[in-house]
Amino acid sequence: DTEVTQTPKHLVMGMTNKKSLKCEQHMGHRAMYWYKQKAKKPPELMFVYSYEKLSINESVPSRFSPECPNSSLLNLHLHALQPEDSALYLCASSHPPYPGGYGYTFGSGTRLTVV
Amino acid sequence: GQQLNQSPQSMFIQEGEDVSMNCTSSSIFNTWLWYKQDPGEGPVLLIALYKAGELTSNGRLTAQFGITRKDSFLNISASIPSDVGIYFCAGGGSQGNLIFGKGTKLSVKP
Numbered sequence: 001d002t003e004v005t006q007t008p009k010h011l012v013m014g015m016t017n018k019k020s021l022k023c024e025q026h027m028g029h030r031a032m033y034w035y036k037q038k039a040k041k042p043p044e045l046m047f048v049y050s051y052e053k054l055s056i057n058e059s060v061p062s063r064f065s066p067e068c069p070n071s072s073l074l075n076l077h078l079h080a081l082q083p084e085d086s087a088l089y090l091c092a093s094s095h096p097p098y099p100g101g102y103g104y105t106f107g108s109g110t111r112l113t114v115v
Numbered sequence: 116g117q118q119l120n121q122s123p124q125s126m127f128i129q130e131g132e133d134v135s136m137n138c139t140s141s142s143i144f145n146t147w148l149w150y151k152q153d154p155g156e157g158p159v160l161l162i163a164l165y166k167a168g169e170l171t172s173n174g175r176l177t178a179q180f181g182i183t184r185k186d187s188f189l190n191i192s193a194s195i196p197s198d199v200g201i202y203f204c205a206g207g208g209s210q211g212n213l214i215f216g217k218g219t220k221l222s223v224k225p
Contacts (some may be wrong), residue, residue, distance in 0.1 A: 103163075104160065
C-alpha cells in the first residue's frame with residue numbers, strides 16, 4: 001500500500017460548525033504533515049508530526065487543531081473557521097524526517113469550503 | 116525563511132517539444148523533489164533526489180540535484196498532451212518539511 005488516504009474529499013461547513021479531516025497511511029512512515037493550498041499557490045506547511053509528536057506548528061491559528069492518535073492516522077479538527085480558510089488541505093507522510101523526508105507522499109486532499 | 120525561485124512561471128509548447136524548468140535557492144537543501152499536480156488533486160511525486168550531483172530519470176523525465184545543493188532542474192522530453200499540469204519543485208528541510216517553488220504551469224498544444 002503506497003497511498004495516503006484523505007477523507008472526506010469535499011467538505012462544506014458553516015463558521016460555527018466543528019468538523020474533522022482524516023488522513024491514513026499504511027507505509028510505515030513515522031512523519032506526517034498537514035499542508036494548506038490556496039488556488040494557484042503552492043502548498044504551505046501547517047503542522048509536522050514526527051513519531052506521533054508535534055514537531056512543527058507554523059503559527060497556525062488555534063481554530064485548527066491537529067491530532068496524531070497513532071502512527072497511521074492524522075486528524076485535523078476544525079472549529080469556528082472563517083471563509084478565508086477555504087482551501088485544499090493536503091496530508092503527506094514520509095520516513096523519518098531527517099534528512100529531508102524519504103518517500104514523501106501526498107494524499108489527494110480535502111477541498112474545504114467555509115460558508 | 117527559505118525560499119525557492121522556480122522558473123519559468125508558465126510554458127506553452129507544441130506536442131513533441133522538450134521542456135526544461137528549474138529551481139534555485141539561496142539556502143542549501145538536503146533533498147530536491149519534483150511534483151506534478153492536476154486541478155483538485157494532491158501533488159504526485161515525479162522524481163526525488165537525495166544526493167548533490169545526482170542525475171535521475173523516470174521515463175521521459177530527467178532531474179538533477181545541483182552540486183551546490185542550491186538548485187535543481189527538471190527536463191521533459193518529447194512532451195505529450197497529458198503532460199499538462201502544474202509542476203512544483205520542493206526542497207527538503209532539516210525537519211522533513213518541504214519548501215515549495217511557486218510552480219510552472221505547462222500547456223501542451225497538440
